[in-house]
Amino acid sequence: MTVKVGLIGCGGISKPHADGYLKIPGEVRVTAVCDVVEENRTRMAEYVGGARPFESIEALLSESDVDAVDVCLPHHLHKDAIVAAAGAGKHVLCEKPLCLTLEEAEEIGAVIRDNGVTLMCAHNQLFYPAVKQAKEILDAGTLGQIYQVRTVDTFFNRGVGANAGWRASRAMVGGGELIDTGYHPTYLLLYLANSAPTEVGAMLTRHALAIEGEDSGQVLVRFADGMVGNIVTSWAYDRPAGWWQFLVVGEHGQMYSTGDELHLELRDAESEVFEHPKVNTFHLEIADYVRCIREDRRPVQTHEDGTKVLEVILAAYTSDEKKRIVSIGKASD
Ligand SMILES: NC(=O)c1ccc[n+]([C@@H]2O[C@H](COP(=O)([O-])OP(=O)(O)OC[C@H]3O[C@@H](n4cnc5c(N)ncnc54)[C@H](O)[C@@H]3O)[C@@H](O)[C@H]2O)c1
Numbered sequence: 448m449t450v451k452v453g454l455i456g457c458g459g460i461s462k463p464h465a466d467g468y469l470k471i472p473g474e475v476r477v478t479a480v481c482d483v484v485e486e487n488r489t490r491m492a493e494y495v496g497g498a499r500p501f502e503s504i505e506a507l508l509s510e511s512d513v514d515a516v517d518v519c520l521p522h523h524l525h526k527d528a529i530v531a532a533a534g535a536g537k538h539v540l541c542e543k544p545l546c547l548t549l550e551e552a553e554e555i556g557a558v559i560r561d562n563g564v565t566l567m568c569a570h571n572q573l574f575y576p577a578v579k580q581a582k583e584i585l586d587a588g589t590l591g592q593i594y595q596v597r598t599v600d601t602f603f604n605r606g607v608g609a610n611a612g613w614r615a616s617r618a619m620v621g622g623g624e625l626i627d628t629g630y631h632p633t634y635l636l637l638y639l640a641n642s643a644p645t646e647v648g649a650m651l652t653r654h655a656l657a658i659e660g661e662d663s664g665q666v667l668v669r670f671a672d673g674m675v676g677n678i679v680t681s682w683a684y685d686r687p688a689g690w691w692q693f694l695v696v697g698e699h700g701q702m703y704s705t706g707d708e709l710h711l712e713l714r715d716a717e718s719e720v721f722e723h724p725k726v727n728t729f730h731l732e733i734a735d736y737v738r739c740i741r742e743d744r745r746p747v748q749t750h751e752d753g754t755k756v757l758e759v760i761l762a763a764y765t766s767d768e769k770k771r772i773v774s775i776g777k778a779s780d
Contacts, residue, residue, distance in 0.1 A: 448741060449473070449474065449475060449476055450474065450475040450476075450514050450515055450737050450740050450741060451475075451476055451478045451479075451511075451512060451513045451514050451515070452468060452475055452476070452477045452478065452479075452513060452514070452515050452516065452517055452737075453477075453478070453479040453480065453481065453501075453507050453508075453511055453513035453515070453516045453517070453532075453537070454468075454477050454479070454480045454481070454491060454495070454498070454516075454517050454519065455480075455481045455482075455504055455507065455516050455517065455518050455519065455520060455528055455532075456481070456482060456518065456519035456520035456521075456524075456542075457480055457481070457482040457484075457487040457488050457490065457491035457519070458482070458487060458519065460519050460542055461491060461517075461519040462494075463727070463729035463730070464517055464519060464540075464729060464733055465477060465491065465494055465495050466727075466729070466730060467727075467729050467730040467731075467732065467733025467734060468495065468733055468737070469495065469496070470730055470733075470734070471733075471734055471737060474734075474737050474738070474741060475737040476495075476496075477495040477496075477498050478498050478499065478511060478512075478513060479498050479499045479500075479501060479507050479511035479513050480492050480495065480498045480499070480500050480501070480507075481500070481501040481502070481503065481504055481506075481507045482500075482502075483502060483503075485500075485502070488500040488501070488502070499511055504527075504528055504531055504532070505531065508531060508532060508535045508537070509535075513537060514537065514538065514740065515537055515538035515539070515540070515736075515740055516528075516532040516537050516538070516539055516540070517539075517540045517733075517736075518532070518539060518540065518541040518542060519542050520542075521613040521614075521619055521620075522544055522546075522547060522613075522619060522620050522621050522626065522627075523547060523613070523618065523619045523620075523621065525541055525542075525544070525545065525546045525547070525551075526546040526547070526551040526554065526555060528541075529541055529545075529546070529555050529558070529566065530554060530555065530558050533555070533558045533559050533562050533564050533566065534558050534562060536562055536564060537564060538564045538565045538566070538567075538739075538740050539559075539564065539565070539566045539567070540566075540567045540569055540733075540736045541566065541567075541568060541569060541753075542569045543568065543569060543570065543627075543630040543631070543634070543753075543756075544621060544626050544627075544630050544753070544756070544757055544760070545568055545750060545753030545754060545756070545757055546757070547621035547626075548621075548757075548761070549754070549757065549758060549761065552750070552753070552754040552757055555750050555754075556750055556751070556754065559750055565739060565740065565745070565746060565749070566746075566749055566750040566753075567735075567736050567739060567746035567747075567748065567749065568634075568746070568748040568749065568750065568752060568753040568756075569732055570631075570634045570638075570732075570747070570748045570752070570753075570756075571631075571728040571729050571731075571732045572600075572631050572634070572635055572692075572706075572728060573634070573635070573638055573728075573747055573748065574726065574728040574731035574732050574735070574747075575692075575704075575706040575707075575723075575726065575728060576723035576724070576726060577704040577705075577706055577707065577708060577709040577721070577723050578635065578638070578639075578693070578704070578706075580709050580721060580723070581639060581693065581695065581702055581704065581709055582638065582639060584702060584711065585639060585641060585695065586641070589699065589711075589713070590695060590697030590698065590699050590700060590701075590702060590713075591697050591698030591699040592672075592673075592697060592698040593640075593641075593642075593672070593674045593695060593696075593697045593698075594673075594674060594675070594696050594697055594698070595674065595675050595676070595677065595694075595695070595696040596636055596639050596640060596674065596676045596677070596693065596694070596695050596696075597676070597677040597678075597679065597690075597691075597693065597694045598631075598632035598633075598635045598636045598639075598676070598677075598678055598679075598692070598693045599632055599678075599679045599680070599686060599690045599691065599692055599693070600628050600629065600631045600632045600679075600680050600692070601628075601663075601679065601680055601681040601682075601683075601684055601685065601686050601687075601690070602628070602681075602682065602684075602685055602686065603682070603683065603684055603685045604628075604656065604662075604682035604683075614627065614658065615657065615658040615659060616659060617659040617660045620658075620660060622660045622661070622760070622764055623651070623653070623658060623659070623660020623661035623662060623664075624656075624658075624660065624661055624662050624663060624664060624680060624681065624682045625649075625651060625660075625661060625664040625666070625680060625760055625763060625764070626760050626764075628680055628681075628682060629664050629666075629678065629680035629760070630756060630760065631680075632678045632679070632680050632693075633666070633678055633756050633759055633760055634748065634752070634753075634756045635692075635693060636668065636676045636678055636693075636759075637752070637755055637756060637759065638748075638752075639693060639695060640670050640674060640676060641672075642670040642671050642672040642674055643670065643671045643775075644668045644669070644670055644671075644676070644755075644758075644759055644775050645669050645670060645671050645774065645775055646668070646669040646772050646773065646774055646775065647666060647667070647668050647669075647759055647762035647763050647766050647772070647773050647775060648666070648667045648766050648771075648772045648773070649664060649665065649666040649667070649762075649763035649764070649766040649767045650664070650665050650767060651663070651664045651665075651763070651764070651767040652664070654681075654683040654684075655682075655683040655684075656682055656683065661767075662681065662682045662683045663680065663681035663682070663683050663684075664678070664679075664680050664681070664763065664767075665677070665678070665679055665680075666678040666680075666759075666763045666766075668759060678763075691703040691704060691705055692704055692705050692706050699713050699714055699715070700712045700713035700714045700716075706723075707722070707723055707724075707725055708720055708721060708722050708723060709721040709723070735747065758775055759775065762774075762775055
């Protein structure tokens with residue numbers, strides 16, 4: 448079966464997604480694309496080899512025969528696009544964040560369940576081989592009890608400024624940098640943690656960018672097993688020296704990585720460095736989405752995982768606003 452995909456939103460991130468589909472032509476074809484901007488949809492329709500361009504999601508869903516969609520829209524449009532597509536019986540890949548509120552996430556969960564379709568969250572950083580290996584090492588208990596995990600995603604963002612468009616709008620982004628780039632270290636933290644988050648404390652700041660929301664964030668997350676997670680994320684500066692993409696500290700030693708290699712330093716053993724090939728995580732993510740559909744299997748991260756990530760992020764916003772630690776599940780207190 449060749450999966451037929453409708454690509455919804457033909458802006459910046461749609462290009463690496465499109466490349467991912469073009470890499471596995473025997474398994475998938477992008478047969479429809481949608482964007483409100485004619486130039487964007489026409490360019491993408493040609494790029495993927497002759498898809499039908501649509502101006503609206505409704506037209507794409509009613510006039511094309513796609514099996515699945517790929518939502519690459521600004522954040523405030525995610526929920527409606529997912530609900531429309533899943534309601535029409537299409538599988539969904541959605542860029543981060545899943546949506547903007549827990550009420551929206553609940554609506555998404557209901558429509559996914561009612562229609563028996565698959566929703567995969569586009570959490571591309573989980574496709575780094577070093578992340579996969581770290582997860583296996585953690586699951587094997589090699590580090591013993593885990594004390595701390597720090598996850599980091601920072602870069603100097605030249606693209607968000609005076610003409611930032613929807614990214615400058617607190618309402619459209621759903622906050623600021625934390626719910627955008629900060630979403631990556633949040634899902635990475637939860638993925639590695641293997642325990643439920645219970646408390647969140649955050650300090651969010653705007654140092655350098657002309658946007659309504661924060662451009663930087665530091666978030667502490669307490670987990671049920673006693674571990675503390677620390678998310679560091681920013682658009683105001685490149686990753687400072689020594690700040691690994693993730694760092695896990697446990698009873699027997701530590702483990703850290705920037706994505707291409709994994710360092711394992713156990714107290715009573717020789718240190719090890721595992722080298723991994725450079726990968727394009729978007730291509731791996733897209734191939735996995737297509738194969739989840741073809742093989743009818745669960746994606747690495749579903750809407751349930753996306754909802755948990757969103758819950759931590761919303762708790763962080765509440766914490767920063769109210770200047771207190773927020774219990775998970777009570778973010779609206
Ligand atoms: N995983 C990553 O590393 C990564 C990187 C960048 C962006 N993203 C995510 O991808 C998504 C899109 O971001 P982007 O940078 O591509 O944004 P973008 O602004 O470059 O592209 C958005 C596109 O959506 C179109 N659009 C707007 N309203 C529409 C509507 N109602 N119907 C159809 N099309 C519409 C716009 O015309 C534009 O072409 C966001 O969720 C963002 O967080 C993820």
